Amino acid sequence: MTIENAEGDGYIELKFGPRWKYIAVVRGFIQNFLVVGFSDDARADKIAMAASELLENAVKYAAGEETRIRVELFSKTGEVDISVSNRANSEAIAGLKEIWSDVMAGDPLEAYVRRMREAATRSDGKSQLGLVRIRYETGGAMSLDVSGDLVNISLKYSK
16 A cells, blocks of 8 residues: 655545445535635535536446545645546547537637537436536636546646
8 A cells, every 4th residue: 555645735535436325425525625625615615516526427437346536735826636537438438528529619608508508408318517517617727538448537726
């Protein structure tokens, strides 16, 4: 077992099987961790929402038994880095890349409104608003990295 060095003031890292029942618990834990680190409930709620949305995607499209989230705080700069990883099959990865291209195109508000309109007309019960919501509501820098079947989505959130 190794202990990783954190560059920030502190971090949490959780690994769990892709189960819906864990997401609300993990969101609450992350929110409390952030409140302690920043003493700002509204900010903690916004970041916990983003983490929860990323976890929902990871669990929904997981092809393996491990979902991972890492949240690191940088109180001097006010930055929070979130990284969520999971394994996915090629079909899920292709769908994610397609959604990603659309979500990351253009102005965040315009992308959000466009995706909301599309969601309102869908008949399959899926909204696919998670990523665009994170982009718009947090204003953070998001990145997608796919290596084989390993998918990692990161968010760098600043004040």
